[in-house]
Amino acid sequence: MTPSDYEYLRKLLKARSGLVLSAEKHYLVESRLLPVARKAGLSNLTGLVARLRAPDAERLTVEVVEAMTTNESLFFRDKVPFDHFRDTIMPALLAARAASRRIRIWCAAAATGQEPYTLAMCLKEMGKELRGWRIEIVATDLSTEVLARAKSGIYSQFEVQRGLSVMMLIKYFSQVGEAWQIAPEIRGMVKFAPLNLLNDFSHLGKFDLVFCRNVLIYFDQATKIDVLERIADVTERDGYLVLGGAETVMGLTKRFRPVADKRGLYRQPDGVEPEGNVIPFSPVRADAAVVAAD
Amino acid sequence: MKLCMVVDDSSVIRKVARRILEGMEFKIVEAEDGEDALVACRRELPDAILLDWNMPKMDGYEFLKALRRLPGGDRPKVVFCTTENDVAHIARALHAGANEYIMKPFDKEIVEAKFQEVGLI
Numbered sequence: 001m002t003p004s005d006y007e008y009l010r011k012l013l014k015a016r017s018g019l020v021l022s023a024e025k026h027y028l029v030e031s032r033l034l035p036v037a038r039k040a041g042l043s044n045l046t047g048l049v050a051r052l053r054a055p056d057a058e059r060l061t062v063e064v065v066e067a068m069t070t071n072e073s074l075f076f077r078d079k080v081p082f083d084h085f086r087d088t089i090m091p092a093l094l095a096a097r098a099a100s101r102r103i104r105i106w107c108a109a110a111a112t113g114q115e116p117y118t119l120a121m122c123l124k125e126m127g128k129e130l131r132g133w134r135i136e137i138v139a140t141d142l143s144t145e146v147l148a149r150a151k152s153g154i155y156s157q158f159e160v161q162r163g164l165s166v167m168m169l170i171k172y173f174s175q176v177g178e179a180w181q182i183a184p185e186i187r188g189m190v191k192f193a194p195l196n197l198l199n200d201f202s203h204l205g206k207f208d209l210v211f212c213r214n215v216l217i218y219f220d221q222a223t224k225i226d227v228l229e230r231i232a233d234v235t236e237r238d239g240y241l242v243l244g245g246a247e248t249v250m251g252l253t254k255r256f257r258p259v260a261d262k263r264g265l266y267r268q269p270d271g272v273e274p275e276g277n278v279i280p281f282s283p284v285r286a287d288a289a290v291v292a293a294d
Numbered sequence: 295m296k297l298c299m300v301v302d303d304s305s306v307i308r309k310v311a312r313r314i315l316e317g318m319e320f321k322i323v324e325a326e327d328g329e330d331a332l333v334a335c336r337r338e339l340p341d342a343i344l345l346d347w348n349m350p351k352m353d354g355y356e357f358l359k360a361l362r363r364l365p366g367g368d369r370p371k372v373v374f375c376t377t378e379n380d381v382a383h384i385a386r387a388l389h390a391g392a393n394e395y396i397m398k399p400f401d402k403e404i405v406e407a408k409f410q411e412v413g414l415i
Contacts, residue, residue, distance in 0.1 A: 132332055158404075162407055165394065165411050166392075
């Protein structure tokens with residue numbers, strides 16, 4: 001791959017996905033894109049770039065972007081965010097939404113579905129507490145290919161063993177040959193849709209909780225700021241934002257601030273009221289299908 | 295340093311498990327089958343047991359039932375580690391008193407995740 005090929009790919013990926021590749025990421029590009037090149041009948045990345053530069057290369061461009069932006073995921077990844085979800089976020093939202101009994105959650109980089117399904121399993125574990133509640137989980141990702149996998153809910157033995165306890169495995173999965181498929185009741189709680197975070201997402205409506213983990217790290221400063229500002233626009237005033245362990249809002253936006261002693265958890269400054277104060281509930285909601293958690 | 299017993303009739307599996315677990319700061323004892331493991335447990339109960347299912351003399355399931363009947367035998371965290379990966383086997387192991395279940399093949403990340411799950415690390 002020539003320096004000019006690499007520069008072309010860097011610009012293409014930045015424009016199409018926001019992904020910022022530093023100068024030393026040749027190995028990553030080669031490991032991810034050589035299979036795409038070979039699938040297209042090309043022997044190397046120079047050939048791939050030549051094909052991308054040609055007219056009618058949209059389909060190949062999508063494949064390249066998806067190959068570079070698809071990241072591995074696992075159930076209960078990092079564990080702590082799901083402790084926050086169970087112990088902090090849900091109790092607060094159940095109190096704040098007692099009148100409407102509706103909660104909307106957005107997983108902004110759902111990848112192969114482990115994160116939204118983990119949230120759905122956590123909700124199921126809450127059992128009777130959620131009876132009569134309508135909880136919607138919207139899961140989006142740039143890649144239509146990984147979303148198709150996510151929708152199927154089928155995972156390899158290796159994937160289900162990483163992060164998922166055996167109790168949860170036998171409770172919520174069934175064997176399909178050598179693989180495991182998550183139960184229809186859990187799949188039915190998550191609605192998947194393709195979405196590029198660089199594009200407008202206001203049509204998704206307002207959310208009480210946004211999980212946007214391990215995405216911002218791939219963006220440059222301006223893109224991080226832009227995405228965070230627009231996430232703030234779609235987050236209820238008393239809602240929550242969960243970022244990845246290596247991500248922060250500090251120095252990027254004042255519209256979220258860290259929740260004390262809860263790593264990775266953020267709220268809008270005016271959403272954090274002194275104890276005992278009731279935060280007004282905003283009735284602005286999308287007309288999306290709502291799936292009952294119980 | 296916590297003590298972990300690796301019970302498997304395959305010396306290769308024991309070697310791989312030993313390397314992973316020593317990297318996780320465990321002291322290791324090995325046993326080739328359920329009978330050997332039970333004798334060792336009567337001498338000293340480990341904190342953790344990584345347990346194969348199919349073994350000569352006494353299999354993992356019989357060993358686990360016998361272990362749980364020993365005085366203090368409820369204390370060791372037992373992680374089944376086997377090629378038997380169907381739901382019936384897993385449910386049977388849990389019923390016999392297993393705390394977690396690893397399906398072979400495994401790697402360091404999976405062992406760490408499972409040991410973390412049961413509070414061993």
